[in-house]
Amino acid sequence: MWVGGITNGKVPVFSSAPGSSFQAKPERGRGLSGLDIEKRVAGLTVTVGTQMLAAVLILALKKMMKPTNWFIPGLLVLLLANQPTANVAAATTPKPAAKAAAKPAATAPPAKSVRRQPISRDPWLGAIVLDAATGKVLYEDQADAKGYPASVLKLMDLLIILEKIEQKQLSLEDQVPVSAKASHTGGSRVWLADKESFTVDEMLYALMIQSANDVAVALAEKVAGSTDAFVELMNQRAKELGMNSTVFHSVHGLPPGKGQENDVTTARDLAILCHQLLKHPETLRYTATRERPFRPNVAGKTVIMRTHNHLLGHVEGCDGLKTGYIMASGFSIAVTAARHGQRVIAIVFDSATLKVRDAKAAELLAKGFAALPAAGSGNAALVIQPPAAPVAAKKK
Numbered sequence: 001m002w003v004g005g006i007t008n009g010k011v012p013v014f015s016s017a018p019g020s021s022f023q024a025k026p027e028r029g030r031g032l033s034g035l036d037i038e039k040r041v042a043g044l045t046v047t048v049g050t051q052m053l054a055a056v057l058i059l060a061l062k063k064m065m066k067p068t069n070w071f072i073p074g075l076l077v078l079l080l081a082n083q084p085t086a087n088v089a090a091a092t093t094p095k096p097a098a099k100a101a102a103k104p105a106a107t108a109p110p111a112k113s114v115r116r117q118p119i120s121r122d123p124w125l126g127a128i129v130l131d132a133a134t135g136k137v138l139y140e141d142q143a144d145a146k147g148y149p150a151s152v153l154k155l156m157d158l159l160i161i162l163e164k165i166e167q168k169q170l171s172l173e174d175q176v177p178v179s180a181k182a183s184h185t186g187g188s189r190v191w192l193a194d195k196e197s198f199t200v201d202e203m204l205y206a207l208m209i210q211s212a213n214d215v216a217v218a219l220a221e222k223v224a225g226s227t228d229a230f231v232e233l234m235n236q237r238a239k240e241l242g243m244n245s246t247v248f249h250s251v252h253g254l255p256p257g258k259g260q261e262n263d264v265t266t267a268r269d270l271a272i273l274c275h276q277l278l279k280h281p282e283t284l285r286y287t288a289t290r291e292r293p294f295r296p297n298v299a300g301k302t303v304i305m306r307t308h309n310h311l312l313g314h315v316e317g318c319d320g321l322k323t324g325y326i327m328a329s330g331f332s333i334a335v336t337a338a339r340h341g342q343r344v345i346a347i348v349f350d351s352a353t354l355k356v357r358d359a360k361a362a363e364l365l366a367k368g369f370a371a372l373p374a375a376g377s378g379n380a381a382l383v384i385q386p387p388a389a390p391v392a393a394k395k396k
Contacts, residue, residue: 120330125350126267129368132343138371143268147350150253150324151211162280172201182217189214208286210305213252220251243269267349287320331357344368
């Protein structure tokens with residue numbers, strides 16, 4: 001009996017079929033480790049030893065039994081002898097060689113950017129009602145919840161400009177030149193063109209009625225030299241007023257661009273702003289106007305501005321102030337009304353729908369008036385002056 005060895009680094013595979021001699025066949029595929037070789041040799045030794053023992057037993061049976069009786073026991077011996085051979089062969093048969101290069105795992109598609117859910121709530125993210133005469137809180141609900149003011153922040157633009165006018169640093173008749181940056185500002189606008197020029201007065205109407213973002217940029221550049229410098233003025237004034245939860249990043253309230261941040265405030269801080277703004281009677285001249293032409297003397301370029309405040313003309317005594325909307329925060333409104341010599345300020349902040357915002361704002365005004373002491377007890381309201389006649393826009 002011959003048991004082969006390792007030839008050229010390959011292990012022979014042996015055939016032990018009855019009646020045949022052992023033949024060495026080189027195994028194709030991967031090389032084997034020393035442990036694999038030991039298993040192969042051990043398996044072969046067990047197989048050969050078992051078959052030799054079976055042959056001896058069969059010869060003994062032939063001598064001890066009649067020729068017709070030894071066949072069946074001999075067959076059983078052969079079957080038992082081959083059983084371990086099969087088990088060993090199964091245990092020592094090498095696994096198929098792994099493929100040389102497995103296919104790379106499928107690359108997962110890039111995750112889609114998840115659009116943030118709006119922070120608006122039904123009926124509001126926050127709300128508050130003030131007595132305009134004293135600043136006393138008449139009602140509040142989540143008034144310190146932080147959200148995005150959108151265009152309502154233009155009330156701060158108005159406050160700063162009116163204060164500059166009162167300080168004689170600016171005049172309503174001063175011309176406001178339009179820069180390329182202002183002319184390219186999107187959203188709600190009056191389509192200012194580069195190098196156009198309009199009075200501060202005309203621009204303030206567009207800021208409050210049309211909520212014109214291009215006008216907000218032009219006014220900021222006129223007052224402070226740049227929008228960044230004007231934002232600094234806005235934040236400084238907010239700090240002085242005690243608007244401690246407010247941070248402005250823009251002059252118009254539009255959604256932030258790449259690398260920019262949202263403007264942040266609360267219902268309470270907006271109420272503080274409105275309370276201060278109503279100390280300037282000129283405020284209501286701009287916020288109470290429902291419709292007005294812009295560029296009335298320029299054929300083909302006149303814009304009929306219409307207010308976004310649907311409570312004007314529909315809620316008793318309502319004469320301001322400002323609405324705002326962006327998708328990220330929903331609908332907001334700062335509203336005021338005067339009745340029987342008393343005035344109330346109401347804020348609905350980041351409401352889920354326009355309809356709910358307006359309905360709740362009207363309800364809050366009614367709630368505020370109901371909470372005030374009887375008329376004539378010292379709550380002096382700000383009385384609106386009739387809006388001035390339209391001022392023709394000047395073009396250069």
